[in-house]
Amino acid sequence: xxxxxxxxxxxxxxxxxxxxxxxxxxxxxxxxxxxxxxxxxxxxxxxxxxxxxxxxxxxxxxxxxxxxxxxxxxxxxxxxxxxxxxxxxxxxxxxxxxxxxxxxxxxxxxxxxxxxxxxxxxxxxxxxxxxxxxxxxxxxxxxxxxxxxxxxxxxxxxxxxxxxxxxxxxxxxxxxxxxxxxxxxxxxxxxxxxxxxxxxxxxxxxxxxxxxxxxxxxxxxxxxxxxxxxxxxx
Numbered sequence: 755x756x757x758x759x760x761x762x763x764x765x766x767x768x769x770x771x772x773x774x775x776x777x778x779x780x781x782x783x784x785x786x787x788x789x790x791x792x793x794x795x796x797x798x799x800x801x802x803x804x805x806x807x808x809x810x811x812x813x814x815x816x817x818x819x820x821x822x823x824x825x826x827x828x829x830x831x832x833x834x835x836x837x838x839x840x841x842x843x844x845x846x847x848x849x850x851x852x853x854x855x856x857x858x859x860x861x862x863x864x865x866x867x868x869x870x871x872x873x874x875x876x877x878x879x880x881x882x883x884x885x886x887x888x889x890x891x892x893x894x895x896x897x898x899x900x901x902x903x904x905x906x907x908x909x910x911x912x913x914x915x916x917x918x919x920x921x922x923x924x925x926x927x928x929x930x931x932x933x934x935x936x937x938x939x940x941x942x943x944x945x946x947x948x949x950x951x952x953x954x955x956x957x958x959x960x961x962x963x964x965x966x967x968x969x970x971x972x973x974x975x976x977x978x979x980x981x982x983x984x985x986x987x988x
Contacts, residue, residue: 804860874980896943909925
């Protein structure tokens with residue numbers, strides 16, 4: 755979720771151009787979410803496809819590894835990619851995410867998924883607006899949040915072996931707070947990014963894709979963690 759390959763120091767840029775760039779970022783994010791949701795629903799409604807994923811550990815873990823490889827590749831190698839390749843990798847990642855998400859559609863009731871999605875959308879929207887309009891520099895808070903995220907990931911991994919329910923709920927709650935904060939941080943960072951890239955070039959298009967990826971990951975993680983609290987299992 756870092757954009758270190760782009761200089762984000764601001765300089766004056768037309769307000770209309772800023773709105774255009776941010777709108778493009780959010781359009782890509784919403785498109786990716788739609789792709790993920792549609793793919794998840796299609797697979798969840800097909801017992802044959804769902805069984806092929808659930809019943810085959812090689813396929814399932816292959817999907818997870820593929821997701822991780824795509825994210826790392828997109829963030830780390832984006833400067834070497836053409837805008838078209840970067841966009842296709844992002845779309846492919848959203849498709850793979852949809853395949854994995856189909857298991858969630860099978861595990862939880864449709865009503866609880868819809869409720870959690872609404873809560874996630876409202877929370878995400880509020881923090882995005884705050885990150886966009888605030889004059890406060892969130893860079894320091896972003897660094898703290900990223901360090902906290904590393905700690906939460908380590909705690910989740912450790913708890914795989916401990917299987918401690920209390921630790922699980924605590925880390926889940928902290929994770930929600932971290933990704934809610936990162937939503938504001940990433941939104942402000944995207945706003946600053948616009949001031950150092952030419953939005954009409956290939957670099958601008960790749961910057962938009964990276965910004966969309968960051969917000970997409972924030973939204974997905976808030977949704978998943980909230981579902982642990984609000985979701986009702988089938």
